[in-house]
Amino acid sequence: MLHTRNSIIDWLINEGWKFSDKKAFTRELANSFLAAGVQIDRIRLTIRLLHPQVMGFSFTWDSSKEEVDFFAASHEMKETDLYKNSPFSAIFEDNAGAIRRPLHNPNCLLDYPVLTDLKEEGFTDYVALPIIFSDGRRSAITLSSKAPKGFTTQELTLIYDCLPALARIVENHALKHTASVLLETYLGKETGQQVLSGKVKRGDGQRIRSIIWFSDLRQSTHLAETMDNEDFLKLLNTYFECTAGAVLDNGGEVLRYIGDAVLAIFPVGETEFCPTTHKAAQNAEKAIRATFDRLDKMNKAHAGLNLPEVKCGVGIHVGEVMYGNIGTNERLEFSVIGSSANEAARLESMTKELKVPVVVSNQFCELHGGDFWHSLGKHNLKGFSNERELYTLAQ
Template sequence: MDLPSSLAWLVDEAAASPGPERFLAELGRRLLSDGLPLAGGALTLSVPHPIIARRTWLWRAETGAVIEALGFAAAPESEAGRDWLAGLGPVWEERIGPSEDGLLLGWAGIADGAGTFAADDAARLGDVARFAAAPLAALAAREARAALLEAYLGRRSAARVQAGALARGTGETIRAALLCADLRDFTALSEVTEPHAMIAALDAWFDRVAGAVHAFGGEVLKFIGDGVLAIFPVAVASAEPGADGASQGDNIARADRNACEAALRAVAASRAGMAHLDQIRQAQGLAPLPFGAALHFGEILWGNIGAADRLDFTAIGPAVNLVSRLEGLCKPLGRSVLISGAVAANTQTALTPLGEHALRGIAEPCAVFALPED
């Protein structure tokens, strides 16, 4: 059977597409080659995610470029793909598979005044939709799995797990800035607060700190009660010898500084966010949410740890222990943020030295610094 290029690709190769963006771009390119008069295309998938309900990819035939639009769960459902296609020309659209799968494939034709696709072209696009059902179902399943893993593990950890890093004890040693933070007097607050209000307070706290971590390129590894552990890994690419004449050692030092500076910016943004939240709570007659946070820099083992049938993709090592102990020093020292000497040595930010302090379970005293405005 001699199939058009687009249909043959859907049968033989499309299921191996690395993602919906590449799938849509390649399918659109092949439809153009097969003679279909297209101005653009749109592909929408529903995803199981706490914030994002739908992801839509928009392809423009003139440039071959694909952009992504997100539909959020809290927002009214919109037809981003259809609305965008309607601005290009007549629209052909078809739902792929069961309606609950949320798979929608659409195309815009070349605007010619008729306002519709020619009957033959519409029939050919119907064939494309039927042939696309199987590879799109595979792509949708992969995207759903990725969305779930990212929601529960974080983007970098999810990528490692999807790449096959599943065996217990597997991992790698990486350099990273670490952030450890938790709320003060949380136990006492929880005893006098209704459970739903306590959950809302925790969510608001985690939104501020996790939002700041993600904004500056970090990743939340875990929430532990009212606590957060996050990392800012050293970017491997920036540690390689560059074309600017810098040595490998210079680039490594620069990458270390970048990670520490990102962590410092994130903790400053967290403090600003919490100050604003406390103003809102005060206006509502609620108690503020004081917190403590610590930053450290060092090597960690990042990988699979746990029981044979229940694993956690997390970080362990002396650096993790130190940042946790350092955070426990915030309340005795009357500071909301404490910074280790390892971070202070990797930043140009002005910090206030607080001397060396012994940390429980840590052999050597730790040089401790604070933010000047703290």
């Protein structure tokens, strides 16, 4: 029985906003429609995002399934016929309003391929509606029914009337996800979480003991001067996939890109002998090997394209650093500062002088252990007193 009061709006205002899990929200949204007497058999909630890898997420509830299905649509999907010939393209690209197709009607226009599929599955009605955010951006919701005569006028009114309340909740989901993703993408996973947790003032931070990674591209000035800007940018991004990508894939945190240099950390445990510390040291070593394996593959590919060979140096140290916000109140950066970070950079610069691709400190060598390291003797580092024994990765 259809209730005259819009209990869907009541649920959205009183309960719906509490759900942080979007699968759970979609499932309970479907239940609120059913409780209001709307005969639905499928809901698809599609949330568009500002995201470097995907243009949006879809959550699909189907009365015949126990779980809500999740789908991430890549940016490349926007160029496919599947997307271009869908109601979502009409809503997102053409700013279409409500799209309704009464599939139970023999004369129903089947102008989107999905409609034929739905009709074959026994659906009798289909509605696609834009969910419009406060800034004009759009997400969407589609509802399908298997009721003999599809949606009634009263049901459609209930659905349409709840859209403003639904839009506020979906926009909140989108904004939270976008904030989290962008902070993680531009600051790093751990740093992004630090900022989201409230460490946003200048001076906010903590002292941490960490393995510090500093890598730098060789002959970058020459490459920039001799290559087309677009080709150099493409080469630089491929190079970062080799270096920063190797760090990220092995549990490190990339803090900054300083031109073509990478500053990263592998946080260690409270003692030198705890599993976290040992794992971090192993991960740093794996990242070194992965970096040069990737560069080797990159250069082999470049040789066939008549592109220049790319080389880099890596310096690794371990020590205590200040991890936090620095800069002005108007422009802050979350980074590591301290002599240990400077020493990692100096170690990288020694790779040129000693003509080796990797230089690590005695402290890191001892932390890592094993027979992986070859002594380069004692050397002075610019800006530091006392000689230090340096090591490189054994072949």
